[in-house]
Amino acid sequence: MATFEATKITYHPGTVTREERQKALGQQGVTVWFTGLSGSGKSTIAVAVEQVLIQRGHAAYVLDGDNIRFGLNAGPKILADTRGYGEDQAKRFGLGFSAADREENIRRIGEVAKLFADAGLITLTSFISPYRKDRDAARKVHEGNKAGAIPFVEVFVDTPIGTCEQRDPKGLYKQAREAVAAGKGMGFTGVDDPYEAPTSPELTLNMATQSVEEGVAAVLNYLAERGLIRA
Amino acid sequence: MATFEATKITYHPGTVTREERQKALGQQGVTVWFTGLSGSGKSTIAVAVEQVLIQRGHAAYVLDGDNIRFGLNAGPKILADTRGYGEDQAKRFGLGFSAADREENIRRIGEVAKLFADAGLITLTSFISPYRKDRDAARKVHEGNKAGAIPFVEVFVDTPIGTCEQRDPKGLYKQAREAVAAGKGMGFTGVDDPYEAPTSPELTLNMATQSVEEGVAAVLNYLAERGLIRA
Numbered sequence: 001m002a003t004f005e006a007t008k009i010t011y012h013p014g015t016v017t018r019e020e021r022q023k024a025l026g027q028q029g030v031t032v033w034f035t036g037l038s039g040s041g042k043s044t045i046a047v048a049v050e051q052v053l054i055q056r057g058h059a060a061y062v063l064d065g066d067n068i069r070f071g072l073n074a075g076p077k078i079l080a081d082t083r084g085y086g087e088d089q090a091k092r093f094g095l096g097f098s099a100a101d102r103e104e105n106i107r108r109i110g111e112v113a114k115l116f117a118d119a120g121l122i123t124l125t126s127f128i129s130p131y132r133k134d135r136d137a138a139r140k141v142h143e144g145n146k147a148g149a150i151p152f153v154e155v156f157v158d159t160p161i162g163t164c165e166q167r168d169p170k171g172l173y174k175q176a177r178e179a180v181a182a183g184k185g186m187g188f189t190g191v192d193d194p195y196e197a198p199t200s201p202e203l204t205l206n207m208a209t210q211s212v213e214e215g216v217a218a219v220l221n222y223l224a225e226r227g228l229i230r231a
Numbered sequence: 232m233a234t235f236e237a238t239k240i241t242y243h244p245g246t247v248t249r250e251e252r253q254k255a256l257g258q259q260g261v262t263v264w265f266t267g268l269s270g271s272g273k274s275t276i277a278v279a280v281e282q283v284l285i286q287r288g289h290a291a292y293v294l295d296g297d298n299i300r301f302g303l304n305a306g307p308k309i310l311a312d313t314r315g316y317g318e319d320q321a322k323r324f325g326l327g328f329s330a331a332d333r334e335e336n337i338r339r340i341g342e343v344a345k346l347f348a349d350a351g352l353i354t355l356t357s358f359i360s361p362y363r364k365d366r367d368a369a370r371k372v373h374e375g376n377k378a379g380a381i382p383f384v385e386v387f388v389d390t391p392i393g394t395c396e397q398r399d400p401k402g403l404y405k406q407a408r409e410a411v412a413a414g415k416g417m418g419f420t421g422v423d424d425p426y427e428a429p430t431s432p433e434l435t436l437n438m439a440t441q442s443v444e445e446g447v448a449a450v451l452n453y454l455a456e457r458g459l460i461r462a
Contacts, residue, residue, distance in 0.1 A: 003462040004451040006444040011279040015293075024285045048242040054255040059290055061350035062246070071372070072342040083338060083368060089331045092323055100320045107314060111303040112343055119292035121350060137314060141302070213237040220235040231234040 018148060021120045027058055029117035029150060030228045031142055032219065035129045035198060036157030037190045038172055039164035041207035045157065045215045046126040052216055053122055058229060061116060063109060064126040072112065073105050097187060103134055110138030117142065117150045122229065130189045132196040151228060155219060156201035161190050163208040249379060252351045256290055260348035260381060261459045262373055263450065266360045266429060267388030268421045269403055270395035272438035276388065276446045277357040283447055284353055289460060294344060295357040303343065304336050328418060334365055341369030348373065348381045353460065361420045363427040382459060386450060387432035392421050394439040 022028050032049070034042040046062050053060040070078060076094030079085040085093070095101045106129050116123040129135050135154065142152040165173040176188035187193045198204075203222050205215045223229040253259050263280070265273040277293050284291040301309060307325030310316040316324070326332045337360050347354040360366050366385065373383040396404040407419035418424040429435075434453050436446045454460040 002448065002452045003455045004448040006442060006448040009279075009283060009444040009447045009451075011282045011443070011447065015278060016282055016285050020282075020285050024288050025290055047246060048240075051242045051247055051251075052240060054247050054251050057255050059256055059351065061346075063346070067346060067349070071345065072339060085334075089335070092331075093335050100317075100323075103316075104320070104324045108303060108339075112346065114302070115292070115294070115298060115343070116347070116350070118298070119347070119352060120290065121352075211237060212242070213240040216240045216242065217233065217235040217237040220240075221233045224234045 025059055025120040027120060027122065027230075028228060029120045029123070030153060030223070031113040031117045031123045031125065031138075031150065032153045032155060032223070033113070033129070033135065033138060034124065034126045034155045034157055035135060035201075036159060037161055037164045037195055038128055038188075039167045039169055040157040040159035041205075041212070041215070042126040042128075042157045044212055045155075045205065045207070045219065046124040048212055048216045049219050050124055052220065053229070056230070058122055059120065060122040060124065062124045062126060063113060063116070068105075068109060068112075068127075073108055103131070106131075106134040106138065110134075110141045113138065114141050114145065114150060117152075118145070118147075122223070128189050128195070130193065130195045132198070135198065151226070153203065153222065153226075154198055154201040156198045156204045157207060157215075158197070158204050159207040164190070256351040258289055258351060258353065258461075259459060260351045260354070261384060261454070262344040262348045262354045262356065262369075262381065263384045263386060263454070264344070264360070264366065264369060265355065265357045265386045265388055266366060266432075267390060268392055268395045268426055269359055269419075270398045270400055271388040271390035272436075272443070272446070273357040273359075273388045275443055276386075276436065276438070276450065277355040279443050279447045280450050281355055283451065284460070287461070289353055290351065291353040291355065292347060293355045293357060294340060294347070299336075299340060299343075299358075304339055334362070337362075337365040337369065341365075341372045344369065345372050345376065345381060348383075349376070349378075353454070359420050359426070361424065361426045363429070366429065382457070384434065384453065384457075384459075385429055385432040387429045387435045388438060388446075389428070389435050390438040395421070 050060045050062045073095045076090040079094045080090040113123045139152045142150040176191040179186045185192045189195050224231045281291045281293045304326045307321040310325045311321040344354045370383045373381040407422040410417045416423045420426050455462045
């Protein structure tokens with residue numbers, strides 16, 4: 001026997017309201033946007049915050065290079081190899097690292113984060129997102145949302161470049177310095193491309209002086225004070 | 232006093248496992264991919280299923296033209312007007328209705344649906360998605376997911392074109408017939424562009440013979456039988 005019977009289904013025309021969604025999930029959606037240099041510790045903090053939230057029964061999700069750059073915002077080669085895109089199509093839609101491509105990269109991430117937050121999730125994004133204009137546009141997508149503003153929390157991971165470069169987990173600073181020395185350059189943030197620091201972030205962290213646990217606690221306390229998570 | 236203390240925060244290196252996520256949400260993620268002609272009733276069913284799931288305390292979300300075509304997959308004009316994209320940039324990244332653009336539209340939706348389902352949500356997508364190849368690629372993104380297959384349920388809303396055209400809620404069939412009669416054409420699915428019916432959908436509905444409640448019950452029963460929602 002089928003579990004669900006048509007005669008017992010009730011629905012109303014129109015979309016689910018935010019209140020209905022909050023009630024079902026026991027929480028409200030928010031985007032926590034981490035920004036900072038490569039190696040600043042953004043992803044470490046974002047993933048640790050996600051873990052603690054999940055442990056506490058919250059619905060949370062991290063968007064970062066790992067799940068975005070090989071999928072939604074893949075480059076031309078991946079689109080050609082995995083999707084069979086022709087050369088023109090792959091080149092047109094695939095994202096590289098030019099200024100226009102970086103802008104489109106962050107635009108798409110802002111739109112997806114907004115959808116996640118609208119769905120009620122605590123959404124944590126971890127991307128360098130070096131340009132103020134692009135971050136402000138992501139904020140605007142949330143706060144100017146047609147069906148009502150969605151909270152957007154900018155977290156500036158302000159770890160000094162000396163520390164980031166010393167860590168250099170992916171060897172990217174080394175590569176960039178060598179490229180610059182060879183007169184080529186690679187448009188690497190902090191080396192030969194600017195990082196525009198946030199002027200009024202909701203929260204600032206510094207992973208040269210704070211432990212991961214301290215960073216996580218700071219983010220959670222901010223969210224609790226704003227009433228966005230259970231204390 | 233701060234609610235969260237650094238000394239009480241514990242986390243492990245690496246990402247949250249699917250089991251941890253399921254435990255926090257009390258459900259597992261799945262994408263329910265509705266496909267069918269314009270006016271077939273895809274969105275009506277998807278939104279009604281979402282409502283019933285939310286009433287029952289599930290985390291669910293609909294991706295459809297309303298929240299995708301004005302944001303993530305906006306056209307050139309919206310990108311120019313709302314993001315200040317230059318002409319070349321807007322034309323390059325903005326999506327229209329050519330074959331290549333439609334393919335990219337569905338590709339991005341498939342990637343975003345996968346992220347939602349990976350986050351543990353019951354994700355309902357409502358797009359004509361007329362080409363078999365594009366739907367199969369969306370399935371592959373889910374089932375071939377690196378960190379383990381994500382369930383993908385294709386629902387063919389097989390309402391006859393006569394019924395769809397009679398309803399014509401947005402007046403699009405009328406417009407398309409007139410364009411074809413005037414010798415112009417507009418590449419409208421079912422009129423002057425093909426709809427490739429699924430060959431082995433998980434579920435088939437027909438809104439000419441079924442009520443919305445019957446369609447919703449069919450989808451919920453399928454999900455319950457697969458163990459994807461609580462009975």
